[in-house]
Amino acid sequence: MSSPEVAIIGVGLHPFGRHGDKLCVQMGAEATQQALADAGLAWSDVQVAAVGSYEVSNPDSIVGWLGPTGIPVRAVFNGCATGGTTLQVAAQSIRLGEADIAVAIGMDKHPRGAFGGDPASAGLPQWYGQTGLFLTTHFFGMKINRYMREHGISQETLAKVAAKNLYNGSITPEAWRNKPIPAEEILNADIVNYPLTQYMYCNPDEGAAAVVLCRADLAHRYTSTPIFLRASELRTRLEGGFEVQAPSLPLEIPPSPTVAASRAAFEAAGIGPSDVDVAQLQDTDAGSEVIHLAESGFCADGEQEQWIADGLTTIAGRLPVNTDGGLIANGEPIGASGLRQIRELVVQLRGQAGARQVQNNPQVGYAHLYGAPGASAVTILSR
Amino acid sequence: MTQTPVAEGLFTVPSGPDEQPALIASEHDGRLSFPPRPGGTPYLLKRRGTLWSFTSQNFRPPVPYDGDDTVETFQPYLVGYVELEGELIVEGRLTDCTIDQLELGLPMELRLVPYTTRPDGTEVLTYAFAPVSGDEEVAR
Numbered sequence: 001m002s003s004p005e006v007a008i009i010g011v012g013l014h015p016f017g018r019h020g021d022k023l024c025v026q027m028g029a030e031a032t033q034q035a036l037a038d039a040g041l042a043w044s045d046v047q048v049a050a051v052g053s054y055e056v057s058n059p060d061s062i063v064g065w066l067g068p069t070g071i072p073v074r075a076v077f078n079g080c081a082t083g084g085t086t087l088q089v090a091a092q093s094i095r096l097g098e099a100d101i102a103v104a105i106g107m108d109k110h111p112r113g114a115f116g117g118d119p120a121s122a123g124l125p126q127w128y129g130q131t132g133l134f135l136t137t138h139f140f141g142m143k144i145n146r147y148m149r150e151h152g153i154s155q156e157t158l159a160k161v162a163a164k165n166l167y168n169g170s171i172t173p174e175a176w177r178n179k180p181i182p183a184e185e186i187l188n189a190d191i192v193n194y195p196l197t198q199y200m201y202c203n204p205d206e207g208a209a210a211v212v213l214c215r216a217d218l219a220h221r222y223t224s225t226p227i228f229l230r231a232s233e234l235r236t237r238l239e240g241g242f243e244v245q246a247p248s249l250p251l252e253i254p255p256s257p258t259v260a261a262s263r264a265a266f267e268a269a270g271i272g273p274s275d276v277d278v279a280q281l282q283d284t285d286a287g288s289e290v291i292h293l294a295e296s297g298f299c300a301d302g303e304q305e306q307w308i309a310d311g312l313t314t315i316a317g318r319l320p321v322n323t324d325g326g327l328i329a330n331g332e333p334i335g336a337s338g339l340r341q342i343r344e345l346v347v348q349l350r351g352q353a354g355a356r357q358v359q360n361n362p363q364v365g366y367a368h369l370y371g372a373p374g375a376s377a378v379t380i381l382s383r
Numbered sequence: 384m385t386q387t388p389v390a391e392g393l394f395t396v397p398s399g400p401d402e403q404p405a406l407i408a409s410e411h412d413g414r415l416s417f418p419p420r421p422g423g424t425p426y427l428l429k430r431r432g433t434l435w436s437f438t439s440q441n442f443r444p445p446v447p448y449d450g451d452d453t454v455e456t457f458q459p460y461l462v463g464y465v466e467l468e469g470e471l472i473v474e475g476r477l478t479d480c481t482i483d484q485l486e487l488g489l490p491m492e493l494r495l496v497p498y499t500t501r502p503d504g505t506e507v508l509t510y511a512f513a514p515v516s517g518d519e520e521v522a523r
Contacts, residue, residue: 130389130499132498133474134448138462142463145436146435150487193438194438194439247473251471
């Protein structure tokens with residue numbers, strides 16, 4: 001494995017869910033304070049910060065809650081890949097010698113319901129929205145529907161994936177969804193976009209997460225269990241990619257940006273998919289988790305049917321995936337979601353995950369994000 | 384009843400029963416774009432193709448969706464991608480079918496359908512794909 005330049009020494013989470021009138025930046029500030037306390041540091045020790053949000057147009061307003069110390073604060077937004085990008089921006093500051101201690105913060109507070117908005121924001125004409133096509137959810141229905149028919153994945157497998165994540169959420173104190181739902185009930189629930197039922201989707205919600213990073217050679221000053229950043233890669237779509245909000249596609253479709261981001265991350269870390277002990281995969285819906293298992297390189301297309309039947313992605317399985325319930329059990333505050341993944345991997349790699357602790361003495365964690373308009377971020381961590 | 388297309392330059396509207404609608408793409412150095420982009424040569428896409436994927440839309444989309452329905456009266460509709468041989472794979476609503484009839488590769492053809500009615504009674508037309516009826520073959 002490559003020698004690390006950056007370590008994670010503190011993590012914090014403001015639980016995702018619905019929090020009434022509580023301000024988004026307040027949630028962000030609380031998650032940051034928790035991460036700093038975890039690292040044994042104060043905000044005044046932080047030399048640079050990167051803050052990701054969709055709903056807060058000036059995310060650096062968070063310094064009003066933490067204390068305006070004059071440090072560089074960079075706002076980040078990269079769709080569903082925002083968390084990974086925020087971590088990357090903070091880590092670059094350390095690699096470039098700008099700072100020894102950096103903080104990555106993500107926070108969001110979305111209105112209820114599916115993401116809509118102005119098609120022009122995605123460079124699309126108005127008719128696409130007027131006629132009811134400017135939606136992210138039906139893309140996921142169409143992607144998994146085609147994938148299932150091409151690679152022999154059953155709807156029961158999708159239900160099992162959602163049931164697994166909801167179960168993991170039920171044993172995660174901070175999770176939003178804390179009630180397990182049997183696969184059978186998930187399968188027979190109302191369809192949202194065929195073949196996906198209501199419990200197979202994540203929902204937008206509210207919350208925040210934060211990560212404190214430092215120069216790897218300084219990490220032992222702050223913690224006895226530093227977690228090292230082995231890779232942090234971002235890739236965007238190629239011409240003609242099958243991505244959300246595409247009125248047309250070319251006949252030859254290139255691979256998803258997940259494939260390139262994952263390959264680059266494994267190359268940077270100097271390890272392969274079989275070295276990963278615990279993973280977080282973007283589960284916007286249960287089908288996405290199934291597809292991302294293959295796109296990330298953990299299995300071949302179609303092998304997921306047997307993987308899920310054998311329970312390989314459960315907490316007791318060979319590759320536990322979304323041990324805190326993922327997006328399905330935590331919802332998706334876009335700016336914060338990726339840093340929730342990092343926080344969960346850090347907790348697992350430290351062996352502090354309690355009832356949901358994986359039992360394979362994890363050394364390597366893998367976090368994956370994917371979303372509109374076709375961007376993927378992959379992070380690899382190790383002890 | 385007055386009818387109007389949802390957007391100009393998106394599809395041709397038949398002027399009589401002998402004509403068929405077609406989607407308007409644009410060609411730029413041999414590459415097709417749909418919807419058409421400025422600066423290209425207009426290109427009429429094939430009216431028939433095969434179903435590439437599909438799903439259902441079971442909740443009323445948020446604004447800017449302008450259906451004349453409400454959350455209470457919303458009727459789910461089907462959406463899919465249709466592969467037009469040698470051209471593009473085009474997304475659109477599916478019409479005149481139920482989800483149980485659909486499978487990858489099913490021959491589909493273009494239709495124009497009213498999807499909403501404006502307060503003045505004008506029906507707004509969009510394009511949709513329907514299974515090819517009878518024993519007709521996909522146009523080659």
